[in-house]
Amino acid sequence: MIFCDTHTHLDLHDFSTDLPDVIRRAEENEVKLLFLPNLDTESLPRIHAICEQYPGICFPMAGLHPGSVTENFETELSLIKAALPLHDFCAIGETGTDLYHDNTFFKQQQQAFLTQLLWAEEFNLPIVIHTRNSFRETMDILLGTNCRRGVFHCFSGNVDEAREVLDLGFYLGIGGVVTFKNAKTLHDVVKFAPLDRLLLETDAPFLAPAPHRGKRNEPAYIPLIANAISLLKGTSPLDTANITTANAIRLFLKDASCP
Template sequence: MILTDTHTHLYYEKDPELRDQLMQRCLENKVSRLFLPNVDSESIPLVFSLSEQYPENCFPMLGLHPCDVKDNFKEELTFIEQEIAQRKIYAIGEIGIDLHWDKTTLSIQQEAFRIQIAWAKKLDLPIVIHCREAFDEIFEIICELKDEKLRGIFHCFSGTLEQAEKVIDLGFYLGIGGVLTYKNSGLDKVVEQISLDYLVLETDSPYLTPVPFRGKTNESSYLIYVAQKLADIKQISIESLAEITTHNSKLVFGV
């Protein structure tokens, strides 16, 4: 069985010994494919340190997180673009719009999002979208820029069935994480009505820890609890669930 965590910040753990323990627990739980998004220029070395240590298991992505789109965002983008030119990456991400913390940066978040979508198209890479309280704003840009090259994942999807169908109609996958295990999230009712052909798994560790560890720090090894919950909803074995969602991840990332 091979489980794929399509979105994890496992590299945030900087202690080499503890990081190795995290990876070992992943492998013990059959989570053997991990996709690592940076968030800004400073996190790039951390992403590549881990992916170079575990080249068979960890796959880097690069982008500028919307919460890190500040007054200096053009300098950040220039630096990240230069890194992309010198590195092997598998997606542009995580990118998008976040209006939860700061609505005043919407215009520059939109600009940064458009710029990075252009990168992805030029390089023929998928994008990994961070969307928080900004579905309509993101949907507008995706519709505006949609062509045969624009594809990817709506990371940490927790929206409505209508929103899910819009994402799928645009040719994107839904990243399903720990929120699925939360009693009152309603996400279980949404994914129940969506084909597994459009779903991939993720943890977003160290955030959004699934039940039974909710309230504690998340880690990629806990993906198995998200997988089991989704398998239960779909009434299939976790092995079948792993096969389908890992296959989907390979279609997205090309590896």
């Protein structure tokens, strides 16, 4: 039985002092494949260094996060795009739109997202979509492209929105929020969605699952998320692990050999 953490920000400062321990604890908990989303041009070399240090365990993505989009976004995008052919990236991301934190650069976020959807098509890579308080706006841009392979990470929509995402062929990324007792909407989404369309993610260091809520999140907590999903869906822990891991490999490592 192996698990994947399909969205983990191991390059962030939170892990700068104990990353080897974090990765060891992940492996002790059978979390053996870690997918690292990129935020901007500063995080890209850090992600690279980590993935080179842990080959076959850590896999890099390249993209510009909506929270990193400012008036300079075109320069950032051109630098990130220049790196795409040089390395073995498993996805474009994370990208998308976000109206939760700040809407100052929302127009630029929309443009940056569209550009990255076109990269996904050009480089034949899946896309990792971040959307917060902006589901409709994100969908409208996506529907204007032919990109149909990827994940809505940390999915926070309702069942109708989940149906729309699944009908397009996308996966739903499910994180620590599913372990919270009051997360009724997400519980309904998990019951509704087929297991072969769910991906497990921590979004570490953010959104730690119960009983670690409010503390630093890390990939070793993936089994807590898997357990909550198993209970909601009535599946065995082994099926949850095997099926969600197969999903992640199918999406991100289709050309790579299975570990």
